[in-house]
Structures are given as structure tokens and as C-alpha cells.
Amino acid sequence: MKTKRLADPYLVWMAIFTIVPLGIVVYFAFTDSATGAFTFKNIVNIGNYIPIFVKSIWLALVSSIICMVIGYPVAYYIAGRSHKAQRFLYMLIMLPMCISFLLRTMAWVALLDDTGIINGFVTAMGLKALPLIRTNGAVVLGMVYNYLPYMIMPLYTVIMKIDPRLVEAAQDLGCSNTQVFRRVVFPLSVPGIISGFTMVFVPAVSTFYISQKLGSSGTTLIGDVIESQFKTAYNPNLGAALSLVLMVLVFICIGIMNRFSDDEEVATV
Amino acid sequence: MRTFNKVFTILVLVFLYIPMIVLAVASFNNGTDPAVWQGFTLTNYGELFRDGVLLPLLANSFIVAVISSLLATALGTMAALGIHAMGPRMKRTVMGVTNIPLTNPEIVTGVSLALLFAFVGTLLKVSNVLGFVTLLIAHITFNLPYVILSVTPKLSQMDPDLREAALDLGCTPAQAFFKVVIHEIMPGIVSGALMSFTMSLDDFVISYFVYGPNFVTLPVEIYNYTKKPLQPKIYALFTLLFLAILLVMVLMNLLEAKDDRQQSVARRAFGGLRKERAEE
Numbered sequence: 001m002k003t004k005r006l007a008d009p010y011l012v013w014m015a016i017f018t019i020v021p022l023g024i025v026v027y028f029a030f031t032d033s034a035t036g037a038f039t040f041k042n043i044v045n046i047g048n049y050i051p052i053f054v055k056s057i058w059l060a061l062v063s064s065i066i067c068m069v070i071g072y073p074v075a076y077y078i079a080g081r082s083h084k085a086q087r088f089l090y091m092l093i094m095l096p097m098c099i100s101f102l103l104r105t106m107a108w109v110a111l112l113d114d115t116g117i118i119n120g121f122v123t124a125m126g127l128k129a130l131p132l133i134r135t136n137g138a139v140v141l142g143m144v145y146n147y148l149p150y151m152i153m154p155l156y157t158v159i160m161k162i163d164p165r166l167v168e169a170a171q172d173l174g175c176s177n178t179q180v181f182r183r184v185v186f187p188l189s190v191p192g193i194i195s196g197f198t199m200v201f202v203p204a205v206s207t208f209y210i211s212q213k214l215g216s217s218g219t220t221l222i223g224d225v226i227e228s229q230f231k232t233a234y235n236p237n238l239g240a241a242l243s244l245v246l247m248v249l250v251f252i253c254i255g256i257m258n259r260f261s262d263d264e265e266v267a268t269v
Numbered sequence: 270m271r272t273f274n275k276v277f278t279i280l281v282l283v284f285l286y287i288p289m290i291v292l293a294v295a296s297f298n299n300g301t302d303p304a305v306w307q308g309f310t311l312t313n314y315g316e317l318f319r320d321g322v323l324l325p326l327l328a329n330s331f332i333v334a335v336i337s338s339l340l341a342t343a344l345g346t347m348a349a350l351g352i353h354a355m356g357p358r359m360k361r362t363v364m365g366v367t368n369i370p371l372t373n374p375e376i377v378t379g380v381s382l383a384l385l386f387a388f389v390g391t392l393l394k395v396s397n398v399l400g401f402v403t404l405l406i407a408h409i410t411f412n413l414p415y416v417i418l419s420v421t422p423k424l425s426q427m428d429p430d431l432r433e434a435a436l437d438l439g440c441t442p443a444q445a446f447f448k449v450v451i452h453e454i455m456p457g458i459v460s461g462a463l464m465s466f467t468m469s470l471d472d473f474v475i476s477y478f479v480y481g482p483n484f485v486t487l488p489v490e491i492y493n494y495t496k497k498p499l500q501p502k503i504y505a506l507f508t509l510l511f512l513a514i515l516l517v518m519v520l521m522n523l524l525e526a527k528d529d530r531q532q533s534v535a536r537r538a539f540g541g542l543r544k545e546r547a548e549e
Contacts, residue, residue, distance in 0.1 A: 002442075007351025007363065010344055010413065014366050017410045021381035022369075024388055074281050077274035087526065089278070091518050096285045098467050098514045102491045103507050107288030110295070110303040117291065117304050148285070198372070206374030209473075209492070223376050230380060230478065240384065243377045250374055 025247075028240035042241035049225060049242065056222040057249070059136065060204035063143035067151040067200045068193060070144070075155035075192070076185075079162075090156065097149050105142055105213050112138055112214065134216035142210035147203055151196035158192030159185070194257045202250055222246055289511065296504035303504070313505040323487070323506050330486040333401075334469040337408035342462040344409070345416025346454075350446075352417070353424040367414045375411075379478030382407050386479060399481035407479045408472065412465035419464065423457030456528040463521055467514070 032039045078089045096104065111117045112132040119129040132138060162185060170180045208223030215221075222242065229239030291303055296314070300307035317323060352363050370378055382403075390398030431453065435445035451458075473488035480489050487506075494503060 003354035004351050006347040007355070010348030010351070010417075011363065011366075013344065013410070013413070014369075017382065017385070017406060018366065018369050021378075021385040024384045025377070025381045028384055070281060073274045074278045077271075077278045080271075083529075087522060091522055092282055093285070095515065095518055096289060098471060098518070099289065099507065099511055100471055100473070100488050100491060102473060102488060102495060103292060103503070104288045106495055107291040107295075107303070110291055111288070113304060115304060120304060145284070145288070148281070202372065202374055206376045208376060213495070223374075226376055226380065230383065236384065236387075239380060243380045246374060247377045250372070254372060 022247075025240045025244055028237050029244045030241075031237060033235055033237040042237050043245075045238055046241055046245055049222065052220060052222050052225060053245070053249070055219070056205050059139055059143065059219075059221070060201050063140050063147065063204045064151075064197050064200045066140065066144050067148050068197065071148055071151035071155055071196060072189075072193075075152050075159055078152075078156050079159040086160070093149050093152050101146050102209060104146065105210055108138075108142055108145065109133065109213055112141075133214060134219075136215070136219060138214040139211050139219050139221075142214045143200075143204040143207065146207075146210065147200040150199035150203070154195040154199065155189060155192040158189045158195075162188050190260065194260055198254050198257055201253060205250065205253075206246060292504050293508045293511070295501060296508040298501060298504075301501055303501075313501045314509075317502040317505045320502070323490070323502065326485055326487045326490050327506065327510075329484060330470055330488070333404055333408055333486060334466050337405055337412055337469050338462050338466040340405075341409045341412035341465050342416050342458060345413050345461060346420050346458055348413070349417050349420035349424060349454075349457075350450075352421060367417055370411050371414050371418075375474040376478075378411060379407070379475040382410070382475070383478040397481060399479060401481075401484040403479045403481065404476060404484060404486070407475050408469045411472070411475055412469055415464045415468060416458075416461035419461035420454055420457040423454040427453040456524070459524060460521070463517070467517070 029042055030038055030040070032041060074093070078086055078093075081089065109116070113119070114129055114131070114133065116133070118132060123129055166184055166188070167180055170184045175183065205221075206223045206226075207221060208227045211219050211221040211224055226239050226242050226246070229235045229242065294306075295303035297309050297311070298306055299310040299312070352360055355363065383399075386398050386403045390396070427450065431449050432445050435449045436442070440448060471488060472486075473492060476486055476489050477492065480486065491503060494500065
């Protein structure tokens with residue numbers, strides 16, 4: 001079969017620009033920045049960053065759960081509309097994703113700032129300005145805002161594909177609407193939930209912009225630390241070690257989430 | 270329940286679009302703080318076109334997005350054809366590798382490529398290896414999986430008899446591809462190309478680690494800008510970009526609608542054919 005060989009350039013490309021770079025990350029993580037000798041120093045140093053890892057995972061987890069709770073009813077509603085309306089609503093959900101997330105986050109800064117738009121309304125009503133920005137809540141809001149479409153997309157795809165005859169069958173067999181949802185629709189949409197969860201969690205846990213703009217020094221996340229190791233502190237070896245741990249963490253999380261789902265293919269979409 | 274979901278969906282859409290409205294309004298604001306309205310003006314738009322700082326950066330973003338999405342589409346479509354012809358085991362391995370850039374945090378992809386380029390730089394004894402080429406390579410790398418994931422399903426949906434019929438009628442494999450197969454998988458190729466174009470145009474995280482000072486793209490510059498007080502002409506540029514993207518989205522929507530219609534027509538025709546055969 002000669003057709004197979006068409007993939008060769010791609011395989012070579014992926015080997016050089018995906019596999020080899022990950023190998024270099026591992027190499028840097030285990031070498032000394034000054035001498036280039038093998039060392040566990042960087043990995044041991046990661047111990048100092050455990051609270052930051054925990055905080056990143058915690059905030060990303062909270063954001064993913066909020067995204068799921070908000071995204072599910074939206075996906076469910078869209079999937080129940082006519083074909084044309086579905087396409088239009090889907091486009092409306094996707095459209096904000098095409099605009100630089102840096103600028104959208106800046107807009108939230110303008111909204112949440114101490115002298116921002118929301119506090120403008122609050123003080124106009126004669127109330128005291130609320131402490132909105134530079135809080136954990138603001139960082140979570142930024143994550144939910146930026147990654148919510150990633151949750152809605154897979155949920156919508158999965159719910160849309162549920163065979164309406166299954167719902168009818170459940171109704172015929174005497175299920176109430178709540179029971180139909182709990183016993184038929186929800187279990188069938190689990191692969192979508194898992195896929196959406198992964199798609200929100202991975203970028204949220206590794207973000208470095210949202211936390212800088214909407215958070216404070218207390219909300220430094222692991223992405224911020226990695227970025228500073230490469231851009232300001234210039235310790236690529238420590239940065240590589242942190243990236244390696246982050247990558248392993250993400251793959252473990254994905255592995256755990258895929259355990260909940262029987263359908264491997266949907267979870268990797 | 271239905272009304273609740275409807276109201277809820279509308280609220281979520283409002284939530285998604287509030288920052289857009291803030292930015293669009295700020296582009297007409299006669300002041301630098303988007304939180305304080307100081308009167309309507311168009312000077313931000315005028316300045317955007319006059320000062321010649323942001324537009325060349327937008328052009329840079331476009332150049333990278335066009336070249337990287339075209340190359341990724343060509344390479345990715347070839348790869349999808351190859352993967353489609355592979356055995357199930359090989360296919361699973363290759364798709365696993367394809368998924369790496371998709372599941373890996375972007376910052377890790379960016380860092381790993383930055384380290385690779387630095388490594389190559391020291392090998393070649395070049396002090397400043399980062400620039401247009403490294404940016405292009407990075408963009409092609411993260412675009413490839415999107416192309417493959419949109420072309421592969423179209424290949425599996427395609428009736429394999431069509432290609433064989435073309436071969437039986439005397440086409441060479443290359444002719445069969447360009448006369449038959451490519452038309453069947455075109456919607457996948459187009460959506461893969463458009464997806465990688467938009468991903469590339471808007472990419473910040475990966476670009477941030479592999480760009481060089483000689484070739485800066487718009488998102489990277491916006492990041493560098495946002496460390497200082499923002500200039501309102503950025504809002505003006507954003508508003509124009511929003512309109513452009515809206516146009517592309519509507520176009521994509523129409524293309525998909527056309528594709529759907531063609532498919533349903535084809536399905537009906539095939540359905541009729543199958544029925545006839547069954548009746549015989």
C-alpha cells in the first residue's frame with residue numbers, strides 16, 4: 001500500500017517538532033543550569049512550588065465545575081432547537097473565542113476594577129465599591145469566561161447525537177421528565193462532560209495571563225512561574241522541570257477522567 | 270424547564286458578549302480608560318491607520334496564519350490519506366501522537382519548542398535563532414492536528430466504492446484522488462484550513478515563546494502593550510477584527526449549510542438506489 005507513505009512527511013514533522021522537544025524538556029529538567037551535569041536539583045526545587053501547584057489545580061477545578069454547571073443547560077437547550085437555530089446559536093457561542101483572549105480579559109479588568117464599570121454602577125447607587133478584582137473569584141471568573149465555549153462544544157455534540165427514540169421509549173415506559181433526564185439523557189452525555197472538563201481544565205490549570213491581570217501576587221499560578229523562568233528569571237532548567245511536572249499532572253488528570261467514560265473516542269475529541 | 274433553559278442561554282450569551290461590548294464602546298471613547306466615558310470620537314480609528322504601528326503587526330499575523338494554515342492543510346491532508354490507509358494498530362499510535370499537541374498545555378508546547386530552537390541555535394552557533402521561521406514552524410505544528418481531525422472523519426464517511434469505480438474506469442491513483450476523492454473530502458479540508466487559520470491568527474501562548482524581536486505578531490504585541498497603559502487604538506483595531514471574523518464565521522456557516530444540503534441530496538439519491546437494488 002503506497003497511500004500509507006503519504007503520512008511520512010507528517011510523521012517526520014511530528015517526530016522533530018513534538019516528540020524531540022518533549023525529550024529536550026526532560027533533558028533540561030534533569031540537568032544543572034550552570035554545568036550541564038545530571039542532577040535532581042530542579043525536581044527537588046519543585047517542592048517549593050507545591051502550594052502554587054495546589055492553588056492552580058484548585059482554581060482550575062472550580063472553574064471546570066462552574067463551566068459544567070453553566071454549560072450543560074445551554075448545550076441542552078441548543079441541541080433541542082431546529083437545525084438552523086442550532087447552527088446560529090453554535091456560531092454565537094464560538095464567535096467570542098476568535099477574538100484575542102488578551103483583549104477580552106482586559107475588558108474584564110475594565111469591568112471589575114476598583115474604579116471600573118461595575119463599581120461605577122455600585123457607587124452610583126450609593127453603595128460602597130466592591131472588592132472585585134485581584135481576588136480568587138476574579139481569576140475563576142476569567143477562566144470560566146474564557147473557556148466556557150470549550151465546555152459547551154463537546155456537550156452540545158454529545159447531547160445532539162442522543163437518539164430521540166431512547167427518550168420516547170423511556171417516556172412510554174412511564175418515566176417522568178426528571179427521570180428521563182436522570183436515567184437516559186444525563187448518563188448518555190457523560191462522555192461530553194468528560195471531554196468538556198478536560199478542554200476547560202487543561203488551559204485553565206496552565207494559564208499565565210488571566211491570573212496576572214485579574215489576580216494579585218496571592219493568585220500566582222504555575223503558568224506564571226513557568227513563564228517567569230523563561231522570560232525574566234531565566235532559569236530554563238527549573239522552567240523545564242515545572243513544565244514536565246505540569247504535563248505529567250495533566251496527563252494523569254486526563255487519564256482519571258477517561259476512566260469515568262467507556263467511550264474512549266469521544267473523550268479524546 | 271424549557272423556558273428556564275432559554276432564559277439561561279440568553280443570560281450566558283449576554284455574559285459572553287459583555288466584554289466585546291465594552292471593547293467596542295471603548296473604541297469610540299474619547300479617553301484612555303474604558304471605564305470612563307468621555308464622549309464619542311473616531312480619532313482612535315484615525316490614529317490606528319495613521320501611526321502605522323499596529324497594522325504591520327496585523328499583516329505579520331496574517332502572513333503567518335496564511336502560510337502556516339496552507340502548509341498545515343497540505344501536509345495534514347496527505348497525512349490523513351496515509352493514516353486512513355493504515356492498519357488499526359498503526360492508526361491508533363499515529364492518532365495518539367496527533368493528540369499530544371491538542372492535550373498538552375499550550376505553555377508546555379511553547380516551552381518545548383523554545384528549548385528545541387535554542388538547542389538548534391547553539392548547535393549552529395547562531396545567537397538569535399528565533400524569528401519568522403521558528404514562529405512558522407510552531408504554528409504549523411499546532412495546526413496540523415486540527416487539519417487531520419477534520420479530514421479523517423470525511424475519509425471514513427466516504428464510500429470507498431467511489432474511488433474503486435474511478436480506478437476501474439482507468440484512472441491512475443493520482444487521477445482518482447484529484448477527480449473523485451478530493452471532492453468528497455473538500456468540506457473537511459476547508460474547515461480544517463479555516464480552523465487552523467483562526468487558531469494561528471489568534472495564537473498568543475505558543476507564539477510568545479518562539480517569536481523573535483524582528484517578527485512580532487499582533488497578539489504578542491498586545492500582551493507587551495497590556496503591561497503598559499492600553500492605547501485606545503487597540504480597541505479600534507479589535508472592533509474591526511471582530512467584524513472581519515464575523516464575516517468569516519457567516520461564510521463558514523453558509524459553506525456548512527451548503528455541504529449539509531448536498532449530503533442530504535446525496536443520501537436521498539443513494540437511499541433510492543439501495544432500495545431499487547434491494548427490490549431487484
